[in-house]
Amino acid sequence: xxxxxxxxxxxxxxxxxxxxxxxxxxxxxxxxxxxxxxxxxxxxxxxxxxxxxxxxxxxxxxxxxxxxxxxxxxxxxxxxxxxxxxxxxxxxxxxxxxxxxxxxxxxxxxxxxxxxxxxxxxxxxxxxxxxxxxxxxxxxxxxxxxxxxxxxxxxxxxxxxxxxxxxxxxxxxxxxxxxxxxxxxxxxxxxxxxxxxxxxxxxxxxxxxxxxxxxxxxxxxxxxxxxxxxxxxxxxxxxxxxxxxxxxxxxxxxxxxxxxxxxxxxxxxxxxxxxxxxxxxxxxxxxxxxxxxxxxxxxxxxxxxxxxxxxxxxxxxxxxxxxxxxxxxxxxxxxxxxxxxxxxxxxxxxxxxxxxxxxxxxxxxxxxxxxxxxxxxxxxxxxxxxxxxxxxxxxxxxxxxxxxxxxxxxxxxxxxxxxxxxxxxxxxxxxxxxxxxxxxxxxxxxxxxxxxxxxxxxxxxxxxxxxxxxxxxxxxxxxxxxxxxxxxxxxxxxxxxxxxxxxxxxxxxxxxxxxxxxxxxxxxxxxxxxxxxxxxxxxxxxxxxxxxxxxxxxxxxxxxxxxxxxxxxxxxxxx
Numbered sequence: 001x002x003x004x005x006x007x008x009x010x011x012x013x014x015x016x017x018x019x020x021x022x023x024x025x026x027x028x029x030x031x032x033x034x035x036x037x038x039x040x041x042x043x044x045x046x047x048x049x050x051x052x053x054x055x056x057x058x059x060x061x062x063x064x065x066x067x068x069x070x071x072x073x074x075x076x077x078x079x080x081x082x083x084x085x086x087x088x089x090x091x092x093x094x095x096x097x098x099x100x101x102x103x104x105x106x107x108x109x110x111x112x113x114x115x116x117x118x119x120x121x122x123x124x125x126x127x128x129x130x131x132x133x134x135x136x137x138x139x140x141x142x143x144x145x146x147x148x149x150x151x152x153x154x155x156x157x158x159x160x161x162x163x164x165x166x167x168x169x170x171x172x173x174x175x176x177x178x179x180x181x182x183x184x185x186x187x188x189x190x191x192x193x194x195x196x197x198x199x200x201x202x203x204x205x206x207x208x209x210x211x212x213x214x215x216x217x218x219x220x221x222x223x224x225x226x227x228x229x230x231x232x233x234x235x236x237x238x239x240x241x242x243x244x245x246x247x248x249x250x251x252x253x254x255x256x257x258x259x260x261x262x263x264x265x266x267x268x269x270x271x272x273x274x275x276x277x278x279x280x281x282x283x284x285x286x287x288x289x290x291x292x293x294x295x296x297x298x299x300x301x302x303x304x305x306x307x308x309x310x311x312x313x314x315x316x317x318x319x320x321x322x323x324x325x326x327x328x329x330x331x332x333x334x335x336x337x338x339x340x341x342x343x344x345x346x347x348x349x350x351x352x353x354x355x356x357x358x359x360x361x362x363x364x365x366x367x368x369x370x371x372x373x374x375x376x377x378x379x380x381x382x383x384x385x386x387x388x389x390x391x392x393x394x395x396x397x398x399x400x401x402x403x404x405x406x407x408x409x410x411x412x413x414x415x416x417x418x419x420x421x422x423x424x425x426x427x428x429x430x431x432x433x434x435x436x437x438x439x440x441x442x443x444x445x446x447x448x449x450x451x452x453x454x455x456x457x458x459x460x461x462x463x464x465x466x467x468x469x470x471x472x473x474x475x476x477x478x479x480x481x482x483x484x485x486x487x488x489x490x491x492x493x494x495x496x497x498x499x500x501x502x503x504x505x506x507x508x509x510x511x512x513x514x515x516x517x518x519x520x521x522x523x524x525x526x527x528x529x530x531x532x533x534x535x536x537x538x539x540x541x542x543x544x545x546x547x548x549x550x551x552x553x554x555x556x557x558x559x560x561x562x563x564x565x566x567x568x569x570x571x572x573x574x575x
Contacts, residue, residue, distance in 0.1 A: 009038055012056040013048065023047050051131060058108035058129035065129040066094060066104050068138045083143035085120065085193070088200045089113050092130075092138040099123050104130040104138070116196075120189045154197045157190065158235055182255045186245035194235060195246045199268075199292070201232060203275065205504065208294055208335075212247065214240040214287035226462045226511050227335065244281060244288040251279035251292075259283055265362070278362070295364055302347040302367070307340070308513040310552070312545070316519050317456060321345050321423070326453035327416045329403075331428040337460050337513055338425040339364055339401070345423055346370060346399055358399035359386040375401065384408045391415055400424040406442045413443065416451040429572070430549060431455040431518035432537035435528050449525035457516040459549055461556065461566040462508035468500035469507075474564060482564050483573045484554055492558040496565075512561060514552045514571075 007015075010024040019027070019042065031041045039053035055065055073094055080093040080101055091103040091113065103117065105127045117125040130138075185191065198221055202210050207223035219240050221233040235243065248255045251264035261282040268275045276295035281288050304314060320328050328345070330338045343365060346356050350369050361375035361383070371393075373386055383400055384407040390398055391411075402425050403409045416422045428434045434455045438448050471493050479486060497507025518524075518541050527537055542548065553567030 007060065009053075009056055009060060012059050013042070013052065016052070016056060016059075018048050018052045018056070054108065055129050058105075058127070061108070061111075063105075063108055063127050063129050068092065068094075068104055068130055068134040073138075073142060078142045080121065081117075083139075084197065084200055085117075086143060087139060088196055089117065090132070090135055090139075091117070091127075092135055092142065094128060100126060102126045102128055104128045104135060106130060106132040106135040116192055119187055119192055122189065154194070154201060154233055157194055157197065158233055182241070182245045183249075185242035186249045186255060188242060191239065191242045191246045194239070195243060195250070198233065202292075202294055203296070206510070210292040210294070212240075212243055212290040212292075214244075214284065214289060216286050219243075225506070226508055227460060228462070230506075240287045244290055247279060247290040247292065248281060251277060253279065253281065258288055276364075302344050304341075304344045304348055307337075307344060307515075309515055310547070310555075313456075313515050313517040313547075316454065316517050317345070318348075320454040320519065321349060321421060323421065323453060325416050325419050325421060327412060327422045327424065327451050328453060329424055329426050329434055329455045331426045331431065331434050331455060331457045332459060333427065333429075335460070336458055338458065341456065341458060341513075342399055342423050342425065343367065346397065349397055349421070354396040355394065356397040356399070357390045357393060357395040358401070359383055359390060360399075360401040371395075382408075384411055387411045387415070391418075391420075395420065397421045397423070402426070409438065409441055409443050410447070413447045413451045417447075422451075428457070430534075430538070431457040431516050431546070432534040432541060435537055436534045439528075439531065445529045445531065449520070449528050452520055454517060454519045457518075457549060459514045459553075459570045460511045461514060461553065461562045461570060463510045463512050463561055464495055464497060464563065465500060465503035465507055465509045467502050468498040469495040469560065470498040472496050478564055482554065482557075482568060483550065488554075489558070493560060494557060494564070495560050496563050512556070514549055514556065516547065516549045516552065518546050 010019075010028070013019050014021060014024060027038060027042045027045060027047060030045060031038050034041055036044075039048070039057065042048040043050055043053060059065065071094060073092070077093050077096055080096060081091070081103075086092060090106040093101055093103050095102040101117075101121060101123060103125060105113065107113070108127050108129045111127075114125050114127050198210060202223050205223060205225050207225045209224040211222040211224070211229065213220050213222065214237065217237065219235050219237050220231055221235065222229045222231050245255045248262070248264075251266045253262045253264045261280065264279045266277050266279065268277060278293035278295065279290065280293075281290045304317065309317065317328070320326065330341050332338055339360075346358065347367060350356060350367070352369070355371070356369075357371045357373065359373045359375060361377075363372045363374045366372060373390070375381055375383060375386060383402065383404060387398070387400060387408060388411060398412075398415055398420055400408065400412055400422065403412060412422045412424060426434055426437060428437045434457075435448065438452075439445065472495070474489075474494055476486070479489075499505035499507045503509045521544065524537065524540060524544075527540060538546070538548070549571040550567065550573055553562070553571050556562045557564055557567060
């Protein structure tokens with residue numbers, strides 16, 4: 001492979017025929033004004049493409065450029081990497097000479113990939129420049145990739161390291177206080193591969209979280225898929241320290257700090273997909289537990305039409321967010337999709353003619369055209385303090401990630417009364433309870449009634465797999481429990497989960513939202529002023545067309561979308 005070259009990026013781009021000397025001079029002048037990297041400046045000026053800059057930077061690092069479409073790769077070279085590892089790193093092996101493996105890379109600037117591959121293969125690995133499309137096609141041509149490949153490889157690896165551990169067990173107490181030993185453990189090939197395989201398995205199954213949990217006699221790894229935790233692996237307990245260290249290395253945390261919880265965040269490219277990981281570690285009785293929250297930017301739904309709203313509720317929500325001022329509150333338990341709903345609302349309102357500022361803890365997904373601020377309570381940047389500053393930035397629409405206290409709520413109310421649309425979340429079980437919750441926080445009734453325009457309570461329920469859902473006749477006790485008569489089932493088919501290879505025998509594939517929207521009118525506002533209870537508000541709101549979550553859930557069951565069990569698990573029955 002060529003050695004690193006001393007030529008500048010501009011010289012390489014000229015040699016490659018991407019730009020001319022005059023265009024380079026224009027780019028350098030603009031770079032001095034903007035202060036950005038030259039490559040980014042040239043792309044913004046329309047003088048180069050992203051791939052042109054990637055190619056030039058790779059050549060500057062001494063990498064050769066290859067055309068995978070014109071290459072025939074030998075079978076023994078392909079077998080250098082397994083399919084799961086190749087897809088995880090988005091690379092394809094193309095050559096092996098003198099013990100050095102060369103891989104074509106879709107992202108040649110991620111040099112840490114070469115270090116990790118060297119550790120996994122036990123030899124030197126060098127990179128070559130390719131494109132995302134060419135690497136994807138080469139992977140499809142050369143690897144037979146099955147959905148079960150990762151789990152099978154993971155099981156095989158755990159069996160291998162378990163046997164190795166029985167022969168020569170690594171005792172955690174021998175390494176806990178030595179940073180060099182911890183770093184060495186984190187970079188062991190087996191540990192790198194194990195953690196990567198778990199991450200790949202999580203992404204493959206659409207999991208939202210990975211849990212590494214050490215216990216006295218065992219360690220287990222669980223994935224949260226569609227809101228439910230599933231056990232996928234039991235690594236040997238002697239690897240618990242190494243796994244925790246590996247997670248910390250990935251997320252840039254302090255591997256020497258084991259007594260205090262730590263939080264981190266990292267961005268990865270997995271199979272051409274941008275993945276954000278929010279990482280949290282915490283000391284427990286038998287070692288450190290780690291949770292990795294997976295945020296797939298490509299999977300977030302930024303359209304109200306795609307969330308599962310009924311037609312009437314969708315119209316009402318749009319009416320509220322299009323008003324010149326007022327507050328829309330989205331309520332529900334943790335993990336019910338409140339932030340996604342808020343993102344969908346502000347994406348619909350996003351327009352060059354309006355200024356939107358959000359304050360979040362943390363910022364989950366960046367949205368172009370919207371100013372997003374991350375809360376940092378350790379330095380005093382709370383929702384309340386940030387909201388005060390936001391109002392001095394002359395916004396039209398403000399999103400507050402969560403109303404946690406009276407101060408934040410009062411500032412949000414003041415913002416709405418001074419001509420702003422405010423979108424926020426609150427932790428309550430249903431829409432009517434939100435009014436009593438605000439009163440309990442100490443907000444004056446007249447402030448609530450003059451600012452809150454609507455409350456949206458929501459839940460997420462798992463969707464039945466269309467290929468294996470099983471029709472059945474529910475018994476009388478089940479109907480009584482859910483609160484529906486047998487006559488109401490006439491003309492409808494009720495299904496339950498079964499399981500098939502397509503849903504990995506879970507019976508469900510994905511989740512959908514259920515929504516309870518209460519829009520405020522003069523009569524309901526008067527009831528709030530009189531401190532009426534949530535029960536009284538609910539009864540009156542139902543007379544005005546409010547469909548409670550349980551009723552929405554029954555509709556989903558009769559439509560064949562979900563099961564009675566799912567509805568019972570996340571909604572209450574009201575008279």
